[in-house]
Amino acid sequence: MTEDDVTYTDVKFNRPRAEDEAPGAEVVYSNVTMPRTKHPVCSKCAIDAQQAGQGIRSKVTTERVVLLVIIGILVVTIIALAVKINSKPKMDTASSTPTCPSCPKPPEAKNLTCLKCEAGWEQHGGNCYYFSTSKSSWTDSRRSCTDLGSDLVKIDSREEQAFLLGRVRDLMKDNEDRFWIGLTDSKEEGKWLWVDGSALDQSLSFWNQTQPDNNSPAHSPEADCVRMGKKGKKGGSDDLKSWFDTSCKYPQKSICEKTAKLSSCV
Incomplete structure (x- = not known):
């Protein structure tokens, strides 16, 4: 049997009955082979089908x-997003400061240093000052300052002179109650x-009017040491001029000075 043949089985056909056949008899034919007509496929349909298939495949590929x-x-x-989230600095809940390696560390209070003076001393700028209220000669006053690790004050600027004069005014009881420098x-x-041992800079000298006059209240033949202090109102061009020469033996209060020390700010 060829591939184009179709076999039908148990096919019944009715035919005219013969005179000698019994009524209702049927004849059965088996293995009836009938040729199947091939239907030609048009070339255009095949091309359309092929293009349709390619279109479907192209559409699927694009999607x-x-x-x-x-x-x-x-x-x-x-x-x-994950990298951005992970790159954010982690915060320490205790200190609320970034813990990332690239973040600068906050300064530690224990490493901070400040200029400080001992008890009883007053700080101004980088120096400490001690205003002694006991009266003694210039030499004895200097010795007392040396015992405290300092010396009688050396005035290096108008600003320092203004600070000292303001403090001396508050401590003076009268116009003769002055302080050795x-x-x-x-x-x-x-x-x-x-x-x-340094010489006096005349541009930074604050002599009072007519000073130095080489006179002293004790009528000493020599007035070789300097004291400062002037009562009265502040202001005026001569306000800072408060130096007076007098005898080094004349008892006066004194001002000691030393450099402030570095210490912990805590």
């Missing part, structure tokens, strides 16, 4: 590419030197 691109974008976005011409008359 797949778009889907893959969207998935890739989502993956990249998720990774970027570390200036003298005891080695050579008229050559004024500070206790550290």
